[in-house]
Each structure stands twice: as structure tokens, then as C-alpha cells.
């Protein structure tokens with residue numbers, strides 16, 4: 001394949017007419033993911049924006065089977081789907097969970113840990129848009145420090161750090177886990193390809209643009225996602241059996257404020273008196289990056 005063709009969708013696996021907002025990350029993620037996984041895939045979806053975007057039953061915008069399931073139960077449901085397919089001799093069919101951060105970091109965490117510890121042959125994809133967007137932007141444990149949500153209203157903002165999901169996942173000693181960005185499509189597509197080919201429990205965490213929740217311009221979604229990687233607010237890396245490898249090291253480390261100021265959800269941080277909060281975010285970025293580099297060396 002020509003290098004320039006690597007970004008292109010080979011065969012569209014999504015019908016037109018998705019119900020997403022303009023600039024939504026879910027739609028682009030799913031178009032590329034389904035293109036690579038192909039029609040021989042069963043998708044398991046807990047409640048999230050995607051449940052609506054892809055169509056509530058009996059609608060379905062994916063050219064594949066979808067199992068809608070309870071918020072807390074997608075890895076358990078996927079385990080059952082996997083077992084049924086294996087029983088039918090359909091080991092070649094991929095089972096993929098498509099979940100939000102609320103369904104993953106919070107309410108589905110126990111089921112996720114169980115399926116990961118059993119090393120179920122499932123691909124788990126989490127679209128991390130940093131809040132419960134479908135029900136109106138409530139804080140999750142993936143919400144970044146400093147973000148305004150409807151549960152941190154007005155001039156308030158979240159004053160705790162997001163959970164290190166990748167660290168938790170890595171501790172399960174999985175064959176493959178990685179972070180991905182829609183602004184780095186070739187890297188994303190390569191990681192999906194790799195995850196598809198690995199046997200066992202695999203997890204991909206994708207940074208999810210969300211214009212209404214992040215208070216961004218829809219046309220800026222990819223630019224904001226790129227800046228999240230360039231500022232190292234959302235580093236790209238892979239973890240294989242607890243060995244970390246950073247996928248992209250920016251030539252120049254841009255300050256976090258260059259990404260934060262593009263998003264209305266961080267507006268209070270730029271008001272006089274909150275300089276310390278901005279410094280704290282930058283310090284957190286530096287610490288996490290230093291830890292990733294150490295993990296990469298070890």
C-alpha cells in the first residue's frame with residue numbers, strides 16, 4: 001500500500017446518517033476501527049454516546065452485529081459472546097467492546113478487571129472523552145484536573161487527578177494495550193491492526209474529542225487532539241506485558257496551556273488567582289512523562 005493510502009478507509013463499514021454531534025470523536029474512531037476489524041466482528045456496547053450514535057435498537061449504523069448491554073457489564077457480556085462464538089467454531093470472529101470512559105474507568109472497572117485477569121480473547125476500546133457526555137457532561141474519574149463539568153458547575157472545576165487507567169490495565173500483564181489519537185491516524189490504525197492480531201485481552205484507549213463537552217469548535221477537534229499529544233497531556237504509548245514503549249516523542253515540548261486554552265471547559269484556570277492550578281497541571285504532565293520514560297527504560 002502507498003504510504004499516503006494508509007490513512008484512507010478501505011471499505012466503509014458504517015452506513016451514513018450517524019446521530020453524532022459535529023466534530024465527535026466517536027464517529028471517526030468507529031469508521032477507522034470497523035474498517036480494520038471488518039464485518040466479521042461482534043461489537044459489544046454499554047451505554048454511552050455511541051449507543052445513540054450507532055442507533056438504538058432496532059437501528060444500527062454498523063455493518064456488523066451489535067450487542068447493547070448494561071453499563072457495568074460489557075466485558076462480562078463480551079466474555080459470553082466470545083464463548084458462544086468459540087463454541088460455534090468461529091474463533092476468527094473478533095469480539096470488540098466499544099465503551100466510554102464512564103463505562104470503563106468507573107462503572108465497568110470491576111468487570112474489565114475480571115475479563116483482563118482471565119485474559120479473555122476480547123478487544124476493548126475505550127473512547128476517553130473525559131466525562132459522562134451522553135447524559136450531560138458529568139464528572140468521571142477520567143475527567144482531567146481543571147475541567148468544568150455539570151457536577152463541578154459555574155466557576156468551579158475538578159480538583160483531583162484522573163485515574164491512571166493504563167497503569168491499572170498494565171498491572172494485569174496484558175499482551176497488548178496502547179493509547180491512540182485521532183490526530184495520529186496512521187499510528188491509530190497500526191495499533192488497531194496490531195491489537196486485532198493479538199490473542200487475549202487487549203485494550204486501546206483513544207483520546208475522544210467532544211465539542212459540546214469540551215466547549216470546543218467542531219472544526220478544531222483534530223487540532224485539539226493533536227495539541228493534547230504535542231503538549232504530552234495525552235501521551236501515545238504501548239504496553240506489552242508491562243513493558244512500556246512511547247510511540248511519539250514531540251521534538252519540542254509545548255506547554256500544556258497551549259492545549260488547555262483551546263477548550264472552554266478549562267476557562268476558570270485562566271482567571272486571575274488560578275495560576276497555581278496551571279502550574280500544577282504542567283508539573284503533573286512532566287511527572288507522568290518522566291515516569292513513562294523510566295518505565296520504557298526498565
Ligand SMILES: Cc1ncc(C[n+]2csc(CCOP(=O)(O)OP(=O)(O)O)c2C)c(N)n1
Pocket residue numbers: 047048049050071072099100101102103104129131132133134135140
Ligand atoms: C446503570 C446506569 N446508570 C446510568 C445510566 C445513564 N447513562 C447512559 S449513557 C451515560 C454516560 C456514559 O458516559 P461514558 O461512558 O463516558 O460515555 P460517553 O457518553 O461520554 O460517550 C449514562 C450515565 C445507564 N444507562 N445505566
Ligand SMILES: [Mg+2]
Pocket residue numbers: 100101102127128129130131132133
Ligand atoms: Mg465519556
